[in-house]
Amino acid sequence: MFITQGSVGGFCVVLARTNSDVPKQRGITAFVVEHGTKGFGTSKHLEKLGCRSSDTAELTLEDVRVSDAQRVGEIDHGFTDTMKILDRGRISIAAMALGLGQGALDMALAYAKERKQFGKAIGDFQAIQWMLADSRTELDAAHLLTYRAAWLADQGLPFSKEASMAKLYASEAATRACNRALQVHGGYGYTREFHVERHLRDVKLCEIGEGTSEVQRMVIAKHLLRA
Secondary structure: OOEEOOOOOOEEEEEEEOOOOOOHHHOEEEEEEEOOOOOEEEEEEOOOOOOOOOOEEEEEEOOOOOOHHHEEOOOOEHHHHHHHHHHHHHHHHHHHHHHHHHHHHHHHHHHHHHOEEOOEEHHHOHHHHHHHHHHHHHHHHHHHHHHHHHHHHHOOOOOHHHHHHHHHHHHHHHHHHHHHHHHHHHHHHHOOOOOHHHHHHHHHHHHOOOOOHHHHHHHHHHHHHHO
16 A cells, blocks of 8 residues: 555565564565566555545556565564665655745745835745745755764664654644745645645655654654663
8 A cells, every 4th residue: 555656667576474473574575566466466556635645556466476585584584684774765755745835935934025005025024934934944044954864874883763862853844834825825835726735735745655644753752762
């Protein structure tokens, strides 16, 4: 379920239970399964709130057989390997959120300077200024968390907690920034005449994909309690 490029990709990496004598997370192996393999296919294309140019689908597997040549990595190590990839993916999602939040803030700044109410630009009103200031501050903090996680990963140092922290804060800060940007635009922000509404729709995925915000808080807490 929720497989990115599921209906257009040439193959998928499937995690399968290969050892029932150990805890589930220790008995999983990864396999490459090509589209066209008997019993494997797309059952439904999913329509999403945002990120609509990214294909997302539901896949089905019915009595699918694969050879050992299609195995990825060591037997029973699929879950562990996937978690390592997931940590890096969380840094990417944090960066995606930052781009969406920054784009929305740029649009809000431009609109606040151009839009006139009561004889002056709306950017002269304190209510608008505070929204812009909060977004700039939170996005800058999210940038630093994301850069730290990326740097640790590049250095080959442990970065799982830092990746979750970056993903959690960047995604939620960017969502707030996009929401404020739409608010700055007022009624126009709620229309498709301006692009700011798309940023709000797209950025919400960053709080869900690669592990929800709730999962990130669990990961961070586990690291803290183990320390």
